[in-house]
Amino acid sequence: MRSTRASAAVARLNERSTTDRYFMVLLGNGRFELREQIEGGENRLSEPLELDDFVRFVNATGPQKAPRITKNDAAFAKQLQRKPKTPE
Template sequence: MRTTRAIHAVERLKTRSGNPQFAAIGLQNGLFYLVDRSGGSDAKVSDPLPLDDFVKFVDGFGPAKPRKASKLDVAFEAQIKKSGK
């Protein structure tokens, strides 16, 4: 159960970044760290962290999740920019 949260956080990162080479490594004492395997070797991206801190780190790492906006939202923002407010 504990590793599931860590794995899902890394899967979200993979989707956001477009890099499928990120992985979560779990240690016996309940700590996790993030590695990037895109260079052919395991490059540590984070220090070993407790689960909650690891999930927060991974969610904040890399590009932000794109914001969903409807056509009406986009048109409204364009109208606000035109009015100068």
């Protein structure tokens, strides 16, 4: 189903955001809108977008999750840093 990717993106957004509640609207022309639930109604956050554009927009909205860094990743990044040159 087309909307599975879109609804999964909105679910991830709601997990990242602790205070705001977001939901999607599927329009008759097959496009999607992102809306925010506020007291007394809703706030439209996006124009009608195609599926790929909508998922990209939702992924960029709200707080972002910090990437997980393992010990091995940190050690590798440390090895990649250049050592300062010693004066001759």
